[in-house]
Every structure is written in C-alpha cells, then in structure tokens.
Amino acid sequence: xxxxxxxxxxxxxxxxxxxxxxxxxxxxxxxxxxxxxxxxxxxxxxxxxxxxxxxxxxxxxxxxxxxxxxxxxxxxxxxxxxxxxxxxxxxxxxxxxxxxxxxxxxxxxxxxxxxxxxxxxxxxxxxxxxxxxxxxxxxxxxxxxxxxxxxxxxxxxxxxxxxxxxxxxxxxxxxxxxxxxxxxxxxxxxxxxxxxxxxxxxxxxxxxxxxxxxxxxxxxxxxxxxxxxxxxxxxxxxxxxxxxxxxxxxxxxxxxxxxxxxxxxxxxxxxxxxxxxxxxxxxxxxxxxxxxxxxxxxxxxxxxxxxxxxxxxxxxxxxxxxxxxxxxxxxxxxxxxxxxxxxxxxxxxxxxxxxxxxxxxxxxxxxxxxxxxxxxxxxxxxxxxxxxxxxxxxxxxxxxxxxxxxxxxxxxxxxxxxxxxxxxxxxx
Amino acid sequence: xxxxxxxxxxxxxxxxxxxxxxxxxxxxxxxxxxxxxxxxxxxxxxxxxxxxxxxxxxxxxxxxxxxxxxxxxxxxxxxxxxxxxxxxxxxxxxxxxxxxxxxxxxxxxxxxxxxxxxxxxxxxx
Numbered sequence: 001x002x003x004x005x006x007x008x009x010x011x012x013x014x015x016x017x018x019x020x021x022x023x024x025x026x027x028x029x030x031x032x033x034x035x036x037x038x039x040x041x042x043x044x045x046x047x048x049x050x051x052x053x054x055x056x057x058x059x060x061x062x063x064x065x066x067x068x069x070x071x072x073x074x075x076x077x078x079x080x081x082x083x084x085x086x087x088x089x090x091x092x093x094x095x096x097x098x099x100x101x102x103x104x105x106x107x108x109x110x111x112x113x114x115x116x117x118x119x120x121x122x123x124x125x126x127x128x129x130x131x132x133x134x135x136x137x138x139x140x141x142x143x144x145x146x147x148x149x150x151x152x153x154x155x156x157x158x159x160x161x162x163x164x165x166x167x168x169x170x171x172x173x174x175x176x177x178x179x180x181x182x183x184x185x186x187x188x189x190x191x192x193x194x195x196x197x198x199x200x201x202x203x204x205x206x207x208x209x210x211x212x213x214x215x216x217x218x219x220x221x222x223x224x225x226x227x228x229x230x231x232x233x234x235x236x237x238x239x240x241x242x243x244x245x246x247x248x249x250x251x252x253x254x255x256x257x258x259x260x261x262x263x264x265x266x267x268x269x270x271x272x273x274x275x276x277x278x279x280x281x282x283x284x285x286x287x288x289x290x291x292x293x294x295x296x297x298x299x300x301x302x303x304x305x306x307x308x309x310x311x312x313x314x315x316x317x318x319x320x321x322x323x324x325x326x327x328x329x330x331x332x333x334x335x336x337x338x339x340x341x342x343x344x345x346x347x348x349x350x351x352x353x354x355x356x357x358x359x360x361x362x363x364x365x366x367x368x369x370x371x372x373x374x375x376x377x378x379x380x381x382x383x384x385x386x387x388x389x390x391x392x393x394x395x396x397x398x399x400x401x402x403x404x405x406x407x408x409x410x411x412x413x414x415x416x417x418x419x420x421x422x423x424x425x426x427x428x
Numbered sequence: 429x430x431x432x433x434x435x436x437x438x439x440x441x442x443x444x445x446x447x448x449x450x451x452x453x454x455x456x457x458x459x460x461x462x463x464x465x466x467x468x469x470x471x472x473x474x475x476x477x478x479x480x481x482x483x484x485x486x487x488x489x490x491x492x493x494x495x496x497x498x499x500x501x502x503x504x505x506x507x508x509x510x511x512x513x514x515x516x517x518x519x520x521x522x523x524x525x526x527x528x529x530x531x532x533x534x535x536x537x538x539x540x541x542x543x544x545x546x547x548x549x550x551x552x553x
Binding site: 106110121122123126127130133134137138140141144145148154 | 449451453454456457460488500501503504507508511512
C-alpha cells in the first residue's frame, strides 16, 4: 500500500490536502482533508441579537462575504416576519451579481486558467496570456467596485441590514456602475472564448446529481425559496435538511452531505445544468454555443459555466440599475415579531448556501449554516478517486497524478474556510 | 505589516503609497498605466526562514509562487508588472509568527521602524 499526497492544495481558498491510498494499481481510498480548524460560527452567534449575527457570519469568508450576508438576511427576515419592497430585493440581487463577477473573474482568470492552459502556475501563464490576466484583474476590480458601492466595503460591508439597507446608493453611483459594463463585456467574452472550446478528458466523466435554487419568475438568478435537484425534485428551502443530510467524517473538519445516499454538486455548473435554459442575452448565446451533455458528467466544465455566469452577471447589472434608478428609496422594514424560525438560501459563487435560524425573544437560539463547498466535498472526493484511478491505469507518474488531482479539486473553486465547521455545541 | 507601513508614510507622498484595502487589482492596473512609475515595492511580512526582524529585498524570482487564501499570488502581480516594464521588488520582513495576534511584535515594530526611516531619508533626497 502506498500513498500519493497533495500536502497543500494550491490556488484555492483556505487549507486543504488530498491523500490517495493505492494498493498495487488500485485506488483504495481518497481523502479530501479540510485542514482549517473548526470555526464555531454557529456557536459564536447564539444568544446574540440578529443584527449581531448578521455582522458575524459574513466573517466566515472574505470572498463570499455578501452571499453569507444575504443568506443570513433572508433567514432572519423569515424569522422576524419581514417582507422587503422590490427596490431592496433588486439591490440585493445586484450585490450578488457583483460578487459573482469578482469571484468568477478571480477563479477562472487566475486560479483555474493555468491548469486549463497547461501551465504550472499563473506566472508561467503571463508569458503568453498577460492580456488574459489583465482582463481578469479588470473584471475582478469591477466586481469589487459593485460590492463596495452597495455594501460599503469591498469585503465585509455592513450596509446590507435586516429589513433593507443602511443607505441606498445614489442614482449617480448606480449609473456609474452601469456605464462601465459596456467595456467589460468583451473582456468577459474573451474569457469564455478561451475556456469554452477546451476539450476535457473523457476519463473523468461520471454521472452525478446537481442542485441549485429556483429563482422566482422562472429567471436565471442567485436566490430563491425552493431547491431544484437534477432528478426533478423540488424542495422548499425550509426542507434543506432533506437535501443535505450532513454527517461527520474522521479525516476532515468539514461535515459531508449526500442526497439519497449519493454525492451531489452545487455551483455554476449545477446552475447552468439545471436552469441554463433561462439564461438571456449574450450569455445565452454562449450557452447555446458551448453547452453539451458532458457538462453533466465532468466537473472541469464548472470553469466554463463560471465564465458564462460572469457574462450573465455583467449583462444583468445594467438591467437592474435601470429599474433601481426609477424607484424611490424605501425605509428599513421593521420586524413583525421577535420569535420565529426561518431558512435563507442564496446561490453563492460556489453554490447553494443555507443559513437556517431560530430567534427567541429577539436573540439567536439556533444557527445552522451549510456552505456550498461543504456540500461539494463528497463529489470532489469521488472525482478525485476517478482521476487517480484513470491516471494509474494510464501508467502516469506520481507528480502527474498529483497535478491532475489538484486540477480536479480546483475546478470546483472550493472555499475551504467556509466548509470548516464540525461540531454542534449544545448549551444546557 | 504592509498596512502599517502605508498608514505611517502615506502622508509623505499620497499618490505613491497604496494599501491592499484600497483594492489590489485597481492599484496594479493603475500602476501599469502610469508612465512615471519605474520601481514598485511591495512591503509585507514574509516567511523567509530567517531570524525574526530580518529584512530582505527580493525580486520576482525569489518570491513564492503558490497562492495564499484565494488571493491573487503576489508573484503573479510582480511578474505582470515586470512584463509591463516596471521593476517590482518585495521588501520582506521576517515575522516572529504568522499567526493572527494583537498588533505587531516588538521585533516586527523595530524592523518596520528601520524600513520607514530608510524610506523617509530616501524621500528627502
């Protein structure tokens, strides 16, 4: 028996490692280890005010900070019987699209692209693809600007609050965001045209399940109150545990999820696989051009899906701005009660994110947060096993196997810090 | 450490001191466009395997190529600047520890002061 280890998974958020146990030429076991220690966020916020919870939980991650913020808001507003007016809802959608632009530009343009182009790292890539790197940086910069304009900061902005926003951006600020989009769309298209035509190895293809939220009005979007599974099931978001079925594993600080006993994938490729036919504009035309049935089999297509979503976000932003500037700023909606339960869900860049809460007498009494990467870990591990076996069958050396394992893991754009929460602590 | 460096010295030349919290991508992109910029110096705590407080000036090829948590690798940014005809350098300070703690250690403070005094002197010339 021998092991192949990737001691430190590079070009992903957080600290993870991969161990493959091999007996002869057979893969016996694959462990994807989340090395971030338990973060204990679900315990830290117990007993605190909902507004405090809202400030604490985005600190789970500096990348998907607004996704955590918005999922938390949606859960808390259900607990507290708050229904927000349309302008608030649309501005929240805008901020999520800004985050998607920022995150996907970073992942596709700088973290995954070296893998996809066959370079050992992004530095080697700058020889021939400096232009692509600059485009990715420019797109990321814009995403940060959208996030900063709406939330108050590029990271951990406090402007989104329960019931609304502390301050609505001015029309001038919103139109400023819209004005920049025209120059960015060709950059986004350039990125799609690099990754779209790529051929990914068929030996990695394997059937799996996909999950995403069902945005309202049959639109493509990043928030919803029901969950769509690729087997045709639709669940109310309050029934998220029927999907996630979390369990603890010995080799990792992150819990694992399976649906009907099988791994599943969330994220861009899941969204495109399930509701890609709802895309519009140029994003739709690239979906029509590059989408094929192998997107349901091969995780490397998540990179292409992210690039299509990036374009969709850019096209959606001006539409949202035009609506927002025609509306008056609403007041913050106050809670209708101080006790209640509720689950909020959004589509973070990496996939479906759940924040489920119970509030009693105005204080947090139960907190359950299930992140997309935690849900993906079982499927990532499965595909790592497929990749390792295929590489062994081809007689590849350990270094080549290690690289392939990293490429597979990176394709999911995992946020390891988000996934690391292990234990429930019960106060008696 | 880099943030403290910029906070302490920015007033000397606001157009030429930037911190990460201003948005790294935007800073790099703006620097690429500027014709008046030759050298670009990154200041940061750097794990160099040296003694705490040691200071080193490093070129792109000396900088670790792997990525920290989901950020753009510093080495990539330095290489990008180099390709755009700038001369990037990393002024690294070996910390006592890379863990999150309350403030800088005494050794780090002393090293930072040394660098800041050198920069102040250089700017006066």
